[in-house]
Amino acid sequence: MGEMEEEEFEQQRQQNSNAATYSNFEVTGASGNNIASRKHSPGMDSLQHAKTPCRKVSPTVSFGPQTITAASSIKGSPILSSRTTKRSTVDVLHRFAQDLCAVNSSGRRAKFHKFSLGEERWKWNSLDGNTCEPRTSKSLPISGRPSSAHHTQHNHNYQHLNNLLPRRDLVCSPTPTAEDGPLSWQPGFAEVLDMAALHPDLLQFQLALNDWIKRQCRIRGSALLLSSQEQNSTHCQVCGDQLLEVPLQCGDADFLFTLLRAGANQSDNYDKNNIKHEDLKGEEIGANTFVLARVELLEESVRSAINPLLEMLNNILNTKIGNDLPPLQACFSLVGLRSNSGFSAGLVLAHNSEQDRLDELKLLDPHLGMLGTLMTLMHNIEEQRRLAQQSQVFLSMTQNVFSSLQDMHLLVRNITKEAKALVHAEICSLFLLDKEHSELVAEVFEKNGTSEEYLTEIRMPLNQGIVGHVATTGQMMNVTDVYNHPFFYPKVDERTGFLTRNILCFPIKDSSGNLVGVAELCNKIGRDTFTRYDEQIAATFAVYCAISLSHCLLYRKLQEAHRRSHMAAELLVQGSTLSIAPEDILRLTVRDIPPPLSFHPEFDKLCFIPRSIGSGDIYVEASLAIFRDLGFIERFRLRRRTLARFLLMVQKGYRDVPYHNWSHAFAVSHFCYLLLRMNKVKDVIGELERFGLLVACLCHDIDHRGTTNAFQLQSKTPLAQLYSSEGSVLERHHFAQTVTILGMDECNIFEQLNRQQYLDVLDCIREVILATDIAAHLRKVDRIKQMAEGGFENGNAEHRYLFMCLLMTASDLSDQTKDFHHSKAIAENIYKEFFSQGDLEKQMGNRPIAMMDRDRACVPKIQIEFMDTVALPVFKFLADLLPELRTTHEAILTNRLCWHSLDQILLKQGFTTGGLEYLRDTCLEEKVLMNALQEQIATKDKEIEKDLEDNN
Structure with a gap:
């Protein structure tokens, strides 16, 4: 500070020395050690650093090692608190000791000023880099209350200084007197502070806070409305001295602002411009706390918004006064609080009477800053605890999910189980994308919300339902009323008997942004809809799902490659013993193909026993006759040598088991031959499909082991490990063997087809071979029955598919x-x-x-x-x-x-x-x-x- 500034400062101090009354003060650190003290005597201002602890006149509140608290040593002295280091505090106190009332007009250094004028106490905040004209107090008396004009000037300067204040690290509260009501540091408030420090639980803190407000501020009762943007709700769980088992939901996250605006509009004395929805700033009452509004709940239109809460609070209070007294109808006020961190709360106050309302608010008003700060701290602690619990849940979920990467069904079950637990939903279904058929497949779909009962392989078209819309758009959907939503697909509810109320549906994408599947959570427990917080959880959970599913699919591919290698080695061993004699090929190639009736006069009759014509090679010759009689050799330009080699390899591919052998394959093919000769069948399915159907009959049980699918799964054979995730283990193996034979030298009877025809005929063969699985047939039987009873529609692709499956099953x-x-x-x-x-x-x-x-x-x-x-x-x-x-x-x-x-x-x-x-x-x-x-x-x-x- 230069000489001119020091001189100006001294003049200003002398001008105000007669107007202010100074008091002794002491400053203690968080450890209780005395930092500095000041004792006033005329003509002497000094700052003495003490090395011994000072006498504690009032409780010292500490929030951390960097916080100091200045406590009053005598009645009427100012209270100073700061979130600064000890060094900066001593510096502030050093300036404070030079002059308690003067303002450094140069604005170069921030100073903290607090003074007492008789019975009036005013708060001036620090100025950091801003200039404010010094306020002279010569005309103010040393004792007594200031005049109205001076009072107005005080308020003007106070607001002006607060507007200029950019810093929020210093807080100064006015010093209360006995007239102002209970002091913040009285034992009742200390209990609240102890609760906040020792038991940082938001619900217990609210109970202690309600008790303190009732005892210290003479307010009849209170409750807190907490606004949560994450959950998009405003709710109350502590009403008076009662902890509600189920939170009382009052509205969405903006409900509190709407209520405050409505309350402000009913009062002519309140500045309605201060209520501006979420952007409302309010009146600053602390370092980080603002009062949004203080409104009186008088009009029915305002009270009705939270009438359930008011009735509950009133009933609780009436119960406490006893049955021998008439019930009281309390009048209510609502004080809105907001912190810089975004935490908002509404303090609902039940007053003893309308006459006492203003007095009770006056007692509470000086402490709103501290209450808001403590509520914010408790909320932040609760939020950190919630995040820690969420992290623990995600860690546990990750362990459970990634431990089941070897089994897709188990993985899906674990995912649905963890998803339900995370967002508290009744059921969860996970649909995986089937790109080949443009469908979403729920291999594990909960039927009634329990983990014991599941339906398997529910398929939904990619363009239908909420699930299909999410899969198509890649955007999450939170649907409150599903039956009134245009994308809802009610057939799933019809099939499962489950009643869906609300849905949270989100996509699961891999690291490249490609869709892997869609998860659907149904029916939020305890609420009418899923919240924004649930959406955030679901978005995070989707990342874990994508990672686990992608790794599971990758692991499955690796396992399949290993098993296919094993199967190929087995086929090589088997193929080495299945060599085809050249003379057999020559015999089938050179000789004319005999007509079917040459094998038996009743060869074309439905009652004919095809096994009766002989065995082995006779069946191969009869199969050649069938291909020629149906016109496939000429139509698809089949080479005799290729067809003969193909039939011989198929014959060799069947094992010597009692039933599922080559004779069974020929019997099935013979019955299919009789069906394919019918004109109506020719009209319904195309020639390429009929060709594929006959080939499928010849190959439908190739390499059958004489055991069932259930045995393969139970024994965990290589076949089961290779095909279990897709179902129909043996049938898929039969199709794979068919494709293998078609890929052998001079065995591809489809070599004359173009690429699209080749793909179509393979699709046909696969579908009808899979149809020979009785379990798969039983899943289609209702649709087949409906088709049979309602009549076949020629242009219906579904009917054509079901008809071909029916022909194949009948042949089998x-x-x-x-x-x-x-x-x-x-x-x-x-x-x-x-x-x-x-x-x-x-x-x-x-x-x-x-x-x-x-x-x-x-x-x-x-x-x-x-x-x-x-x-x-x-x-x-x-x-x-x-x-x-x-x-x-x-x-x-x-x-x-x-x-x-x-x-x-x-x-x-x-x-x-x-x-x-x-x-x-x-x-x-x-x-x-x-x-x-x-x-x-x-x-x-x-x-x-x-x-x-x-x-x-």
Whole structure:
């Protein structure tokens, strides 16, 4: 400070020395050590640094090692607090000691000034780099209250100084007196501070705060409305001295501002320009706290907005005064608080009466800054605790999810489980993108919100539903009322029986931004909709999902490559023993292809037994005849040598198992040949599809191991590990073997097709081979039934696909349409395979199901159940669509009657149903046929009698 500045400063100090009364003060640090003290005596201002702790007259509040608190040593002295270091505080106090009331007009250095004028105490803030004209107080008396004009001037200077103040590291509060009400450092407030320091829990702090307001400020009761932008809500969970189990939801995040604006509009004395929605600044009452508004809740239009909270608070307070007193109808005020950090709260006050309202607010008003600061601290602590918990949840989720990368189903289950827990949703479904079919596939879809019951492979078109819209746009959707939303796809609810109220749906993308899948969370628990905070959690969770799913898919590809390598090695070993003799190829190439009827006069009849023409090579020659008779050789320019080599390789590809062997493949192909000759079939499906259907029948069980899909999965065979994630393990292997043979030298019978035709025919072969899986057929049976009953539509692609699947399934089950003797022989071969699998399961220490257990299986009963469940409906649908096939349906009905008769005979005569010996008993077969014939005759007689009665 220069000489001129010092001289000017001294003159200003002398001018104001008679106007101000100075008090002794002490400053202590966070450790309690005395930093500086000042004792006033006329003509002497000194700052003494003390080395010993000072006498503590009032509690010292500390918020950290850098905070000091200046406490009053006598009544009426100013209170000084600062968030600065000790060095800067001593510097401030040094300037303060030079003159307590003067202002450094040069504005070069920030100083803190606080003075007392009689009973009036005024707050001046530090000036940092700003200039303010010094205020002279010569005309103010040393004692007594200032005049109205001086009071106005004080307010003007106070506002002007606050507007100029850019710093927020110094806070000065006016010194209360006994008239002003309870002091902030009284024991009641100390309890609140202790609660904030020792138990930083937002709910417990609110309870302590409500208790302090009631005891110290003589307010009847209070409650806090907390505004949360993350959850987009304004709610109350502490009302008076009660902690609500379920937070009372009052509105969205802007509800508090709307309420304050409405309250301000009802008062003529309030400056309505201060209420400006979120941009509202309010009156600064502390370093980081602003009062948005102080409004009186009088009008019904304002009170009704939070009427449930007011009624609850009023009821709690009325209960406390006892039943012997009349209930009080408290008048209410609402004080809005906001911090620089964005935290907003509304303090709802229940006054004892309208007359006491202003007095009670006056008692509370000096402490709003401290209350707002503490509430902000508690909110920040709660937010940090929430973030820590969230991080812990994400860490746990990551461990759970990444531990299941080897199994896609388990991974999806873990993802849905963790997603529900994160946002408190009833159910979660994860749809993976199937690019090939432009569909979203939920391999694990919760049916009723429990983790025990799931539906498998729900498919949705990529352009339908909220899930499809999110997948298409790549944007998250938070839908409050799903049934009124245009994108909602209600068929999923219809299939699952689940009632969806609200949905949070978000995309899952990989690091390149490509869509991996879509997650759908349904029905927020405890709320009407998902919040903004839930959206943030979902967005973060989507990143973890994308990483885990991408790694799982990559791991799956690596595993598939390894298993394919293993399978290829196995095929090489097998192929080395399956060499085709040149003379076989020559025989099939040079000789003319015989007509089909040359193998048997009834070769073209539905009742013909194709296995009766011979075995092995005869089936290959008959297959050549079928290809020629259907016109495929000429139409697709098939080379004889290529077709012959292909058929021989397919024959060699079948293993020597009791049922799923080359003879079964030929029998299925023969029945398909009969179907493909029908004109209606020709009209429905194209020639290329018919070509692919015949090839699929020849190859549909190639390399069958004589075991079921369930056994493959249970035994964790290489096939199961390769195809389990896609389902239909054996059927997918059969298709893969078909493609392998087509890729061999001189075996590609599709070599004359263009690229698109080649892709189309492979798609056709894959789809119909997969249709031979009975489990897959049962999933389509309702759609097939609807098509059969409603009629086939030629232009309907879905009907054409279902029709081809139906033709393939009927061909695969065609043995059931032959005579009982043949059907019984085929059943024996089937159960030989089943019992061999059962024996393997027993060796593995497992208990096979009854159908696979030779000691427990009852073949007639199993056959009847299979016919009723699968075979009869298939041929009933086929007969409805193709009337020429009604005889096949009647044949199955006859066979069912025979199996039922066999079951009755075994039961009456005490035959054991274990094993298969009785199926080869010719005498027993004759009895069965005789009983079945008699029962058929009796049934027809009853039908004739009924027709006669109807005619009469």
